[in-house]
Amino acid sequence: NAGVTQTPKFRVLKTGQSMTLLCAQDMNHEYMYWYRQDPGMGLRLIHYSVGEGTTAKGEVPDGYNVSRLKKQNFLLGLESAAPSQTSVYFCASSYFWGQSSYNEQFFGPGTRLTVL
Protein backbone atom coordinates (compact mmCIF):
# COMPACT_ATOMS: atom_id res chain seq x y z
CA ASN A 1 0.00 0.00 0.00
CA ALA A 2 1.21 3.48 -0.86
CA GLY A 3 -0.69 5.02 2.06
CA VAL A 4 -1.31 8.73 1.51
CA THR A 5 0.28 10.38 -1.49
CA GLN A 6 0.34 14.04 -2.51
CA THR A 7 0.95 15.72 -5.85
CA PRO A 8 2.96 17.85 -6.48
CA LYS A 9 5.77 17.82 -3.92
CA PHE A 10 6.91 21.36 -4.70
CA ARG A 11 5.38 24.29 -6.51
CA VAL A 12 6.12 27.96 -7.03
CA LEU A 13 3.23 30.23 -8.02
CA LYS A 14 2.89 33.89 -8.80
CA THR A 15 0.30 35.95 -6.97
CA GLY A 16 -3.10 35.48 -8.56
CA GLN A 17 -2.37 32.11 -10.16
CA SER A 18 -4.48 29.08 -9.39
CA MET A 19 -3.58 25.50 -8.69
CA THR A 20 -4.93 22.23 -7.35
CA LEU A 21 -3.22 19.94 -4.90
CA LEU A 22 -4.15 16.28 -5.14
CA CYS A 23 -4.28 13.87 -2.24
CA ALA A 24 -4.88 10.16 -2.69
CA GLN A 25 -5.18 7.35 -0.13
CA ASP A 26 -5.49 3.61 -0.66
CA MET A 27 -6.52 2.63 2.88
CA ASN A 28 -10.27 2.98 2.31
CA HIS A 29 -10.45 5.72 4.94
CA GLU A 30 -13.67 7.66 5.28
CA TYR A 31 -12.12 10.84 6.65
CA MET A 32 -9.68 13.07 4.86
CA TYR A 33 -8.11 16.38 5.88
CA TRP A 34 -6.04 19.24 4.54
CA TYR A 35 -3.68 21.08 6.88
CA ARG A 36 -1.15 23.82 6.47
CA GLN A 37 1.98 24.08 8.57
CA ASP A 38 3.78 27.35 9.05
CA PRO A 39 6.82 28.08 11.23
CA GLY A 40 5.78 28.78 14.79
CA MET A 41 2.12 28.06 14.03
CA GLY A 42 1.80 24.31 14.11
CA LEU A 43 -0.62 22.38 11.93
CA ARG A 44 -3.89 24.12 11.18
CA LEU A 45 -6.92 22.46 9.63
CA ILE A 46 -8.08 24.02 6.35
CA HIS A 47 -10.92 21.74 5.25
CA TYR A 48 -11.93 18.18 5.90
CA SER A 49 -14.28 15.53 4.56
CA VAL A 50 -16.18 12.81 6.39
CA GLY A 51 -17.04 10.90 3.24
CA GLU A 52 -17.35 10.93 -0.51
CA GLY A 53 -19.26 13.98 -1.68
CA THR A 54 -19.03 15.85 1.64
CA THR A 55 -16.69 18.62 2.75
CA ALA A 56 -16.55 21.01 5.68
CA LYS A 57 -14.55 24.03 6.78
CA GLY A 58 -11.78 23.80 9.30
CA GLU A 59 -9.96 26.49 11.22
CA VAL A 60 -8.47 28.42 8.26
CA PRO A 61 -10.63 27.82 5.14
CA ASP A 62 -10.49 31.27 3.50
CA GLY A 63 -8.88 31.29 0.07
CA TYR A 64 -9.22 27.54 -0.41
CA ASN A 65 -11.79 25.19 -1.88
CA VAL A 66 -11.97 21.42 -1.76
CA SER A 67 -13.73 18.54 -3.44
CA ARG A 68 -14.15 14.86 -2.61
CA LEU A 69 -15.70 13.30 -5.71
CA LYS A 70 -14.14 9.91 -5.04
CA LYS A 71 -13.56 8.33 -1.66
CA GLN A 72 -9.86 7.91 -2.26
CA ASN A 73 -9.16 11.45 -3.46
CA PHE A 74 -9.33 14.85 -1.79
CA LEU A 75 -8.46 17.94 -3.83
CA LEU A 76 -7.41 21.32 -2.45
CA GLY A 77 -7.76 24.32 -4.74
CA LEU A 78 -6.31 27.79 -4.58
CA GLU A 79 -8.27 30.02 -6.93
CA SER A 80 -6.10 33.12 -6.63
CA ALA A 81 -2.89 32.46 -4.76
CA ALA A 82 -1.54 35.02 -2.31
CA PRO A 83 1.88 35.23 -0.62
CA SER A 84 0.16 34.48 2.70
CA GLN A 85 -0.58 31.01 1.32
CA THR A 86 3.10 30.15 1.17
CA SER A 87 3.26 27.10 3.39
CA VAL A 88 3.70 23.36 3.61
CA TYR A 89 0.43 21.58 2.95
CA PHE A 90 -0.27 18.16 4.43
CA CYS A 91 -3.09 15.85 3.56
CA ALA A 92 -4.18 13.20 6.05
CA SER A 93 -6.74 10.45 6.27
CA SER A 94 -8.24 8.39 9.06
CA TYR A 95 -10.81 5.85 10.10
CA PHE A 96 -13.39 6.91 12.62
CA TRP A 97 -14.50 4.22 15.04
CA GLY A 98 -17.84 4.98 16.66
CA GLN A 99 -17.84 7.23 19.70
CA SER A 100 -14.38 6.35 20.83
CA SER A 101 -12.93 9.09 18.63
CA TYR A 102 -9.90 6.97 18.04
CA ASN A 103 -8.74 8.74 14.95
CA GLU A 104 -5.06 8.29 14.24
CA GLN A 105 -4.34 10.33 11.17
CA PHE A 106 -2.02 9.12 8.44
CA PHE A 107 -0.24 11.94 6.68
CA GLY A 108 1.05 12.38 3.18
CA PRO A 109 4.61 13.64 2.57
CA GLY A 110 3.52 17.25 2.07
CA THR A 111 3.53 19.85 -0.69
CA ARG A 112 5.84 22.83 -0.33
CA LEU A 113 4.17 25.83 -1.94
CA THR A 114 5.75 29.22 -2.46
CA VAL A 115 3.67 32.14 -3.71
CA LEU A 116 5.71 35.05 -5.04
Place this chain on the structure above:
Amino acid sequence: RKEVEQDPGPFNVPEGATVAFNCTYSNSASQSFFWYRQDCRKEPKLLMSVYSSGNEDGRFTAQLNRASQYISLLIRDSKLSDSATYLCVVNLSGGGADGLTFGKGTHLIIQP
Protein backbone atom coordinates in the same frame (compact mmCIF):
# COMPACT_ATOMS: atom_id res chain seq x y z
CA ARG B 1 -5.37 30.39 27.06
CA LYS B 2 -4.00 28.52 24.06
CA GLU B 3 -5.85 25.30 23.36
CA VAL B 4 -2.87 22.93 23.21
CA GLU B 5 0.36 24.31 24.54
CA GLN B 6 3.87 22.91 24.46
CA ASP B 7 7.32 24.19 25.34
CA PRO B 8 8.94 24.64 21.91
CA GLY B 9 12.44 23.88 23.22
CA PRO B 10 14.87 22.99 21.88
CA PHE B 11 15.71 20.39 24.48
CA ASN B 12 19.38 19.47 24.11
CA VAL B 13 19.93 16.12 25.78
CA PRO B 14 22.98 13.83 25.85
CA GLU B 15 22.58 10.38 24.36
CA GLY B 16 21.45 7.86 26.96
CA ALA B 17 19.72 10.42 29.16
CA THR B 18 16.06 10.50 30.11
CA VAL B 19 13.98 13.41 28.89
CA ALA B 20 10.39 14.37 29.59
CA PHE B 21 8.10 17.05 28.31
CA ASN B 22 4.54 18.05 28.98
CA CYS B 23 1.65 19.44 27.05
CA THR B 24 -1.35 21.27 28.50
CA TYR B 25 -4.80 21.41 26.95
CA SER B 26 -7.72 23.73 27.51
CA ASN B 27 -10.87 21.59 27.26
CA SER B 28 -11.55 19.36 30.24
CA ALA B 29 -14.00 17.34 28.11
CA SER B 30 -11.26 16.20 25.72
CA GLN B 31 -11.31 12.46 25.15
CA SER B 32 -8.41 11.59 22.86
CA PHE B 33 -4.74 12.33 23.31
CA PHE B 34 -1.77 11.49 21.14
CA TRP B 35 1.90 12.12 20.66
CA TYR B 36 3.08 12.45 17.07
CA ARG B 37 6.66 12.63 15.91
CA GLN B 38 7.78 14.84 13.04
CA ASP B 39 11.23 14.65 11.53
CA CYS B 40 12.71 17.64 9.76
CA ARG B 41 10.88 18.33 6.48
CA LYS B 42 8.79 15.17 6.87
CA GLU B 43 5.18 14.43 7.69
CA PRO B 44 3.95 13.81 11.25
CA LYS B 45 3.61 10.18 12.29
CA LEU B 46 1.80 8.74 15.27
CA LEU B 47 4.20 7.86 18.08
CA MET B 48 1.65 6.71 20.61
CA SER B 49 -1.84 7.27 21.90
CA VAL B 50 -2.22 8.35 25.52
CA TYR B 51 -4.62 6.37 27.66
CA SER B 52 -6.11 7.32 31.00
CA SER B 53 -4.13 4.63 32.77
CA GLY B 54 -0.91 5.65 31.11
CA ASN B 55 0.91 3.51 28.59
CA GLU B 56 4.38 2.42 27.70
CA ASP B 57 5.94 1.41 24.42
CA GLY B 58 9.54 0.37 24.80
CA ARG B 59 11.53 3.41 25.91
CA PHE B 60 8.53 5.72 25.64
CA THR B 61 5.97 6.33 28.37
CA ALA B 62 2.93 8.55 28.04
CA GLN B 63 0.83 9.79 30.94
CA LEU B 64 -2.45 11.66 31.18
CA ASN B 65 -3.37 13.91 34.09
CA ARG B 66 -7.00 14.92 33.64
CA ALA B 67 -7.19 16.91 36.87
CA SER B 68 -4.41 19.24 35.76
CA GLN B 69 -5.20 18.87 32.04
CA TYR B 70 -1.83 17.81 30.77
CA ILE B 71 -0.19 14.89 29.07
CA SER B 72 3.44 13.94 29.27
CA LEU B 73 5.97 12.00 27.26
CA LEU B 74 9.00 10.36 28.84
CA ILE B 75 11.85 9.00 26.75
CA ARG B 76 14.37 6.77 28.50
CA ASP B 77 17.85 5.86 27.27
CA SER B 78 17.57 8.42 24.48
CA LYS B 79 19.07 7.64 21.09
CA LEU B 80 20.41 9.94 18.41
CA SER B 81 17.49 8.80 16.25
CA ASP B 82 15.05 10.27 18.78
CA SER B 83 15.99 13.75 17.58
CA ALA B 84 12.78 15.16 16.15
CA THR B 85 9.87 17.45 16.93
CA TYR B 86 7.20 15.89 19.15
CA LEU B 87 3.66 17.11 18.59
CA CYS B 88 1.03 16.91 21.28
CA VAL B 89 -2.39 16.28 19.75
CA VAL B 90 -5.72 16.52 21.55
CA ASN B 91 -9.24 15.98 20.36
CA LEU B 92 -10.67 19.09 22.00
CA SER B 93 -14.18 18.69 20.64
CA GLY B 94 -14.66 15.32 22.28
CA GLY B 95 -15.12 13.32 19.13
CA GLY B 96 -15.74 15.41 16.07
CA ALA B 97 -13.82 14.82 12.88
CA ASP B 98 -12.48 18.35 13.04
CA GLY B 99 -11.56 18.12 16.66
CA LEU B 100 -7.89 17.23 16.54
CA THR B 101 -5.80 20.19 17.64
CA PHE B 102 -2.06 20.04 17.22
CA GLY B 103 0.40 21.70 19.52
CA LYS B 104 3.25 23.61 17.93
CA GLY B 105 5.70 20.89 18.92
CA THR B 106 8.70 20.40 21.17
CA HIS B 107 12.04 20.19 19.40
CA LEU B 108 14.33 17.53 20.83
CA ILE B 109 18.02 17.25 19.96
CA ILE B 110 19.95 14.23 21.21
CA GLN B 111 23.65 14.95 21.33
CA PRO B 112 26.38 12.31 21.05
